[in-house]
Amino acid sequence: MYSSLIIGGFAIGFTACILIALFYSAEHNVNKHYTRHEQIYRVYDAKKNESGLDYKINAVIAEQYPDVEKACPLGYSYFPFTLKDPETRNYTRVEYTVSTNNNFFNVFSIPVLSSLDEKPFSQLNSAVITESLARKLFGDENPLGKTIKEEFFSATVTAVMQDLPDNSSFKAELLLNSENEEFQMAQACNDGVCIFPVEHFLLLKDNIEPDEFAKKMNASIGQFNTTTDSLALQSLSDIYLFPIKLGWTDEHSKGNSKMLFIFLAIAILIILLSSINYLNYTVSMQYAKLKEIGINKTNGAGKPHLLIDSFIEVTLGIFIALIISVLFVSLLLPATGTLFGREIHLADVNLQQLLPVVLGIVTGIIFLNSLAPIYILSRFNIADFLQGGRKRNGKQFGKQLMLTFQLTVSIALIAVVMLIFKQLQYVKHYDLGFNEEHLLRVELPWLSENQTTLRNEFSDLPFVSGSALSNGYPGLINMSMGSGVEDDEFMVECIYVTENFLETMGVQLLDGRNFLSGDKGKACLMNEAAVKRYGWEDIIGKKYNNGREGGYDVVGMVNNFNVESLHSSLSPVALIYESDREYNTLSLRLIPGNLGQQISELRKVWGRLLPDDPMEFTFYDDQFQAMYQKEDKLAKSITFFSIIAIVLTCMGILGQIFLISLNRTKEIGVRKVNGATVSEILVLLNKDFVIWVIVALVIATPIAYYAMNKWLENFAYKTTLSWWIFALAGILALGIALLTVSWQSWRAATRNPVEALRYE
Template sequence: MQKTMLRFKIKLAFRNLLKNKLYSSLIIGGFAIGFTASILIALYYSAEHNVDKHFARHEKIYRLYDAKKNESGLDYKINAVIAEHYPDVETTCPLAFSYFPITLKDPETRNYTRVEYIISTNNNFFNVFSIPVLSSLEEKPFSQLNSAVITESVAKKLFGDENPLGKTIKEEFFTATVTAVMQDLPENSSFKAELLLNSENEDFQMAQACNNGVCIFPTEHFLLLKNDIDPDDFSDKMNASIGQFNTTTDSLALQSLSDIYLSPTKLGWTDEHTKGNSKMLFIFMAIAILIILLSSINYLNYTVSMQYAKMKEIGINKTNGAGKPHLLVDSLIEVTLGILIALTISIALVSLLLPTTETLFGREIQLSDVNLQHLLPVFLGTIACIILLNSLAPIYILSQFNIVDFLQGGRKRNGKQIGKQLMLTFQLTVSIALIAVVMLIFKQLQYVKHFDLGFNEEHLVRIELPWLFENQTALRNEISDLSFVSSSALSNGYPGNINMSMGSGVEDDEFMVNCIYVTENFLKTMGVQLLDGRNFLAGDKGKSCLMNEAAVKRYGWENIDGKKFKNGREGGYDVVGTVNNFNVESLHSSLSPVALIYESDREYNTLSLRLNPGNIGQQINELRKVWETMLPDDPMEFTFYDDQFQAMYIKEDKLSKSISFFSFIAIVLTCMGILGQIFLISLNRTKEIGVRKVNGATVSEILFLLNKDFVLWVIAAVVIATPIAWYAMHKWLENFAYKTTLSWWIFALAGILALGIALLTVSWQSWRAATRNPVEALRYE
């Protein structure tokens, strides 16, 4: 009997959905859109929080860092000290990262491939991170001092189908033997590796740092603690005794591997490689919650509207003995059915959209990257809450009417339905805030993309040079003879990539100065302005430098007369001129002190060229011909400076697209909510509209009557949304050292756009109500 009754109620719910096709399409479509957006955001959120958790024992892996200096590049020898003297550590490995891509060659076949991610480490790496070794010459991957381990993908690119084991690979600064091939690191890792070099070979160390005659190899250190060891207790124990081993730090701390990716702490390689943003994840989750709330409000409004349309039916049911439980069951079945249909549609849409998440979020989301065990209970709980909310609320609202009102088809007129006004104001507030946020993000992106970098990046190209290429000057001269090259300069480092810094040489106020070794035409080629002093002369080679304004200010000099940069050589460098500030990093960072050092007869890694306007493709082909005559075995790698600096804001570009997409969804849902409100208002005021029209009211007067409240709600929403959007964007702009202004007109324009959207949405239904035959309206009433 109960099953038969349940089937009947389900059929009745289906019939009601089909009977009101427009309402049903709007409420189901709205929830389908809302669920799709929220599921995509939830998958992205979970994947970002699941980075590095694919490593077998990730919960026991920690990175060592200096808590006082807030840096993780520690002396290489600390690794051996910890491995030998601290039994709480099961195993430890060093990781030194290279920040410069290299061209890896096979000397036999002269094949080459570009490798961007190089790590210097030891055999413990494979135990700490549980990376499968696919093939190896011996038991240990690093079986020789000059061993190299390459990934499966690099082996395929460089050697094709041949066995890479035992093969020699060569780069400018090293020659190594491939002794093992490992599996590619998963995409869901906070670090990348294509080539591993044996760190026990000093020639394979990635960097050296010296201070007051003390030199170290800065290296990341990862520890795998034993299962029963508490990391805080171990840190205390380590700091109490580490000083006896002559290390350069006594404030060591541990950072969990799973915390590195989203940690706001800026340490080492995580900033150079992929790094997440916990603030952005919070914004995305806030948008997802808002979208679900907007969908629920729409569903609630439409459900109440449909229930009003069925007042007599509900009144008859109540007269025949139907109590609140019966009405609740009917509502529960109808709401559940609609939401399940919407959920089915959204799952289909999510499966179609998953391959496009690279465009949407900047990374393609794989289900294997998502922690479904954590996500599913939250998702099911959210669905249950939505069903209960949208089932109970209409019953509560309609229960305020007595049976006589139901049977007469009356509608409650006393009061101004504050609840509905609040819900609509909330929807408008969300839309206005999101419109303002999107406009401010685009304003900031336009600001940084067109910001004066302090040098002229247009028609400026850089070519990477092999460090050990002996004919760098000859290559520069050959290229400079090309008709479309107006100026050229060699340098070690360049704006956007500084590979050397030196101490200031001030004993009581030590700070770091970014250093670029340059040739004589650097200022002309780059378009950097000389503000004071003079440019380099031939006799300045090896003993003079130029400093930017930030360096002069940081030193506290009023002028540069007789000033020296006391580092880099015995006696230091004479400061002969001051140049304008120019950006050596993205606008996320503030301007830093820079010294341009005039050196001769040294290795340079960059040839910068100022090109005349013309056919870029043809010019590059001409450059390539010259290159191939002098370096036939090396590929020519080049980049335009404007493209390089634009690429620094890829994350922000993708963020703006993502937020714009989800904001559009929220605005669409708000429009659907407004549509629901005007449906209900028109339904409630049918008789009033008919009476006014009979008494001579014009269509424009009826439109004003129906639309005026929406204008007031938009104004209230603007007042609420403005401080919220201002605060959110103020916090986001803290990521930039140089930022646009939070202009008042953006918030005003967001309000005007929201008003326009609201009025356009209501106008259709208002027009229908205003132009309806009053005789039909009064007969209906």
């Protein structure tokens, strides 16, 4: 039983730690599969903390600075595309599209598998697709020379490249030639000046110091009419875990260094818990084997023999546990996608760095866990043994200290898990400022002439109670414009809407009026955040001067509604009532009913009006729930590893009660002979555990409070750190501790005192 508990405890602990180590290494290995990653840098504006810089800077840097070997722009699409093959009418959803130039293949060393010409982008309307996208679109056919169409562009496939590495911080299935203005992914305008914002990546020549090069750029780049003079360089390998988000494109492609620190801390705690358990059990076994040790010494065994024997036993147990844990890890690797939010492949892990660390930790654990038996053996006195004595350890404060540490860890982790789930429930049920229940968002082809007809036919269906067209929607605003205030310039998120947007979305009008038919192209509504940011006391006579001639009359103020996740604070928003234009979103308010049948009816209408386009849709509540996937996975991961830590703590408590029962066998027997009841014996054995839980609660509460307070800084809207969570964590830990010791306490309390005294 002892061996099973010892080896099983370490096997569980090692499994958890190896999984965390693999995840930690994989996260730190992102972007390091590119051949010359150490010389690749991203340019960003250090003053504004923005990486989306004017496209024309790329040519300036490439041509004017000889320290740069190659420079390429990366312009990311803000939304997925539906690509079509005009010949077969097949279509494929493309999530990741990038606008770049031929230098991309030199900077990132991406192999080109086939090409029409020496350069992948051999034509102005060239497109390069990945190997996997080529299979989706064209199957076994040769894709070169084929035409792919999207409603905004038509391009010729001039090359097929290898898929980007899985551990790349940016994704790309389709590359478009950035020299073609029609292939630019975004445009930003302010005061009538428009730029194409893209990210710029540089491959520096050997031995170029990036900070010195940045200074050189800033000293001279102003002469080329650029809009910035505070450029800085960021290493490619630092982008993924960089704490500052540099623009929209960083949001979904970044790791979380704080989360990694949490996992690393949990791994260290788990290995400490496993070691404490091993020490407890080893000590218990050594005390249980004092008779064996005495017999060995009586028969001539010296201290070196006993120490070597103990060291071999510890080493063997740990290595058996390590082998078992490696088997467990191999079984759990396919589940790492669920556990960590990304599936870990050994190719993504730097084993050359990881293996020495693991071997060092295992060696340290072996020596650490060899100290306890060495200490006991050093204090073993053969004369005491022959006289029938056993040296007591008094209150054994070391053991109490170790168990208190284990309980502190368990209480802190229980509190952390409850607080994470409390925050997730808070953000998932937070009032978003509009009614997202039964609200369907349908993506529209921008250039379709049937948008209004589609909306009208959808509205005629009996289960559709409201509908509205818009360009942008809560969750994704694809246009922002300046405030028009000379001395206080700020950006306003803009959504072009039709007249019944408020009714369909469930947004409340707080002041002024809604749109009238004569307002088209002249009026807008502002949310509370925008009115407050402008410093207006009321909206009477106010205008939104966004650079358009005459601006827009502000005719009403609506309540604040979230256009992003609750990680971000509320933004100034303008709802602009434009004349007939292209929209990208149709929002439908559905009456509660048979959802499957409703979607089927909607598909029939869509198929009749837009037969060549797939119907892509999502519900707004699902869309906002998906914004917290990382936190959901974090909660599941920490819960999993917290359960492991709690199991290890229970095993430690079990070891303690075994040792207590062993050392107090005679005392229990004497008390029972003198009339002590079973309940009194149980109180005697269990009261110390209650005291240790209370002490652990006092220590764990401020630690968990501080840790969760730091984590909640990631949210603009956060739940309260309620006192009852820490109290409940303490009660749960107490219950777990008492349940763990009750079986052994009951056995000791109900034992025949005559047998106990005879044993002594």
